[in-house]
Amino acid sequence: xxxxxxxxxxxxxxxxxxxxxxxxxxxxxxxxxxxxxxxxxxxxxxxxxxxxxxxxxxxxxxxxxxxxxxxxxxxxxxxxxxxxxxxxxxxxxxxxxxxxxxxxxxxxxxxxx
Amino acid sequence: xxxxxxxxxxxxxxxxxxxxxxxxxxxxxxxxxxxxxxxxxxxxxxxxxxxxxxxxxxxxxxxxxxxxxxxxxxxxxxxxxxxxxxxxxxxxxxxxxxxxxxxxxxxxxxxxx
Numbered sequence: 001x002x003x004x005x006x007x008x009x010x011x012x013x014x015x016x017x018x019x020x021x022x023x024x025x026x027x028x029x030x031x032x033x034x035x036x037x038x039x040x041x042x043x044x045x046x047x048x049x050x051x052x053x054x055x056x057x058x059x060x061x062x063x064x065x066x067x068x069x070x071x072x073x074x075x076x077x078x079x080x081x082x083x084x085x086x087x088x089x090x091x092x093x094x095x096x097x098x099x100x101x102x103x104x105x106x107x108x109x110x111x112x113x
Numbered sequence: 114x115x116x117x118x119x120x121x122x123x124x125x126x127x128x129x130x131x132x133x134x135x136x137x138x139x140x141x142x143x144x145x146x147x148x149x150x151x152x153x154x155x156x157x158x159x160x161x162x163x164x165x166x167x168x169x170x171x172x173x174x175x176x177x178x179x180x181x182x183x184x185x186x187x188x189x190x191x192x193x194x195x196x197x198x199x200x201x202x203x204x205x206x207x208x209x210x211x212x213x214x215x216x217x218x219x220x221x222x223x224x225x226x
């Protein structure tokens with residue numbers, strides 16, 4: 001069966017520090033992968049999605065970036081965190097082909113101080 | 114503009130009472146429709162989805178949803194709510210040609226003993 005992992009589960013970082021969040025999917029190949037952010041009291045905002053290795057589409061311009069170095073690995077990064085980057089980051093995947101349904105990971109809680 | 118609307122930010126029901134959470138969508142053609150549930154600090158869990166066919170969809174945890182084309186709605190229902198159903202519920206839509214889900218702003222459900 002397929003599973004999705006995210007780590008770390010919780011992260012507290014100072015403003016200006018770098019960030020690296022990791023998402024991996026097991027039990028499937030060539031998934032579509034997604035990064036969402038959920039700020040306090042708000043809905044989900046799509047940040048990036050990827051249809052394959054090295055293929056990244058950005059939905060919102062910001063100081064975050066994403067990379068997909070391997071088929072089932074998706075990384076969210078920042079060189080310098082802002083206070084406004086605090087939130088709950090969720091990774092999701094869909095199987096391909098015909099991947100209409102997104103399945104979500106457990107999330108990473110990021111607090112920038 | 115294409116959008117998903119959840120008119121109720123917060124709903125409170127007593128345990129054992131029935132529940133209906135509203136969702137309306139605004140798209141030119143009927144999108145794929147989803148309901149997710151999120152417990153505090155957790156990722157999103159898929160409750161049910163509608164692609165086509167029978168307009169009454171059964172999901173997990175005793176939930177069901179009814180698609181009504183004439184009202185552009187996809188309301189979530191449960192006949193008898195349990196205390197463990199307290200969570201935030203998100204409706205989402207995926208147009209046939211798109212890869213990205215559009216989420217509603219969520220409805221927070223409180224269950225009274």
